[in-house]
Amino acid sequence: MKITRVETFLVPPRWMFVRVETDAGLIGWGEPVVEGRAEPVRAAVEVLAEYLLGRDPSRIEDHWQVMTKGGFYRGGPVLSSAVAGLDQALWDIKGKQYGVPVHQLLGGPVRERVRAYSWIGGDEPAEIRDALAAQIEAGFTAVKMNGCGPMTPVATRAEIRDCLRRAETAREVLGDERDFGLDFHGRVSPANARRLLPLLAEHAPMFVEEPVLPDYPHSLPDLVNASSIPLALGERLFTRQEFLAPLQAGVAILQPDISHAGGISELRRIAALAETYGAQLAPHCPLGPIALAASLQVAFTTPNFLIQEQSIGIHYNQDAELLDYVTDPEPFRFQGGSLARTDRPGLGITVDEPAVRAADKKGHAWRNPLWRHADGSFAEW
Numbered sequence: 437m438k439i440t441r442v443e444t445f446l447v448p449p450r451w452m453f454v455r456v457e458t459d460a461g462l463i464g465w466g467e468p469v470v471e472g473r474a475e476p477v478r479a480a481v482e483v484l485a486e487y488l489l490g491r492d493p494s495r496i497e498d499h500w501q502v503m504t505k506g507g508f509y510r511g512g513p514v515l516s517s518a519v520a521g522l523d524q525a526l527w528d529i530k531g532k533q534y535g536v537p538v539h540q541l542l543g544g545p546v547r548e549r550v551r552a553y554s555w556i557g558g559d560e561p562a563e564i565r566d567a568l569a570a571q572i573e574a575g576f577t578a579v580k581m582n583g584c585g586p587m588t589p590v591a592t593r594a595e596i597r598d599c600l601r602r603a604e605t606a607r608e609v610l611g612d613e614r615d616f617g618l619d620f621h622g623r624v625s626p627a628n629a630r631r632l633l634p635l636l637a638e639h640a641p642m643f644v645e646e647p648v649l650p651d652y653p654h655s656l657p658d659l660v661n662a663s664s665i666p667l668a669l670g671e672r673l674f675t676r677q678e679f680l681a682p683l684q685a686g687v688a689i690l691q692p693d694i695s696h697a698g699g700i701s702e703l704r705r706i707a708a709l710a711e712t713y714g715a716q717l718a719p720h721c722p723l724g725p726i727a728l729a730a731s732l733q734v735a736f737t738t739p740n741f742l743i744q745e746q747s748i749g750i751h752y753n754q755d756a757e758l759l760d761y762v763t764d765p766e767p768f769r770f771q772g773g774s775l776a777r778t779d780r781p782g783l784g785i786t787v788d789e790p791a792v793r794a795a796d797k798k799g800h801a802w803r804n805p806l807w808r809h810a811d812g813s814f815a816e817w
């Protein structure tokens with residue numbers, strides 16, 4: 437079998453899909469994207485496709501090595517995301533070739549369902565209560581929300597109180613049986629994180645995510661020791677090498693994104709690395725159906741998997757939804773906040789190709805919001 441064609445589709449709300457065709461008629465789908473930087477990823481996929489065309493799609497590991505390392509320069513979100521999407525598509529083809537789901541090729545299932553959480557935003561504290569109630573109503577047992585808005589580098593008492601109030605509200609509405617994660621979104625300085633974490637501990641969040649930007653890995657040991665709250669991070673890390681220092685610092689939960697961190701192949705290796713530290717995998721995934729399907733394949737076969745992010749109903753996705761691009765929503769039907777394992781081949785979904793082609797004609801130019809502090813200076817979003 438040979439790869440005969442590689443196409444990319446820029447689709448609303450802010451995603452990109454890749455379609456890899458073979459001379460045997462098998463098609464694989466992947467989702468290579470960096471939110472807000474989709475165009476450079478598309479260019480990177482086109483460059484990598486030059487190598488893949490005419491080659492055997494079954495040699496996934498060898499292609500991963502060449503795509504990741506063969507250009508001499510390596511790493512970073514754009515290249516790693518391009519490789520990630522192509523890697524997903526190659527696994528999809530291999531699964532379809534043998535008529536089995538990808539998780540069977542990775543060692544077989546270790547669980548029958550995957551717990552997921554819903555995202556409720558949290559940028560508007562007044563809306564948190566209703567949003568939490570809606571997720572409970574939908575059957576979810578865990579949610580995630582932002583812990584704060586833009587925060588000054590040395591927070592005021594009011595900013596600290598605002599963050600604590602969100603956590604207090606979440607715990608009050610959810611009770612003790614459900615969980616919430618609090619995402620600091622890189623908005624919180626190391627000094628503010630040190631102050632906030634011990635104060636938040638009484639509300640027992642499941643985790644605090646990106647307690648600080650990935651720019652400050654040296655502050656992680658202090659932050660781990662600042663409270664009993666498990667720290668989570670990794671959506672802006674791209675290789676297993678980049679996860680080593682956070683693990684050594686005591687970070688409890690790794691959140692690589694299957695569309696940024698080298699795809700299914702690298703996510704498996706990041707999970708194995710985490711296992712040696714007793715750490716858990718909770719993949720980041722505010723993306724589309726292919727990235728979620730690929731994440732689920734890893735979750736079904738990874739022992740130290742904790743919980744899956746997913747984007748259905750996420751507040752950024754205003755023009756299109758995850759289910760717009762599949763012909764059968766069944767693999768994404770939640771029961772009690774979980775998704776059940778299926779034996780469908782490959783990634784386990786059927787992409788609605790006409791819908792994808794039509795959406796690509798519309799395209800998108802999504803960029804993340806730019807925030808400013810009160811004095812006019814740049815603020816982390």
Ligand SMILES: [Mg+2]
Pocket residue numbers: 619621645646671
């Ligand atoms: Mg996050």
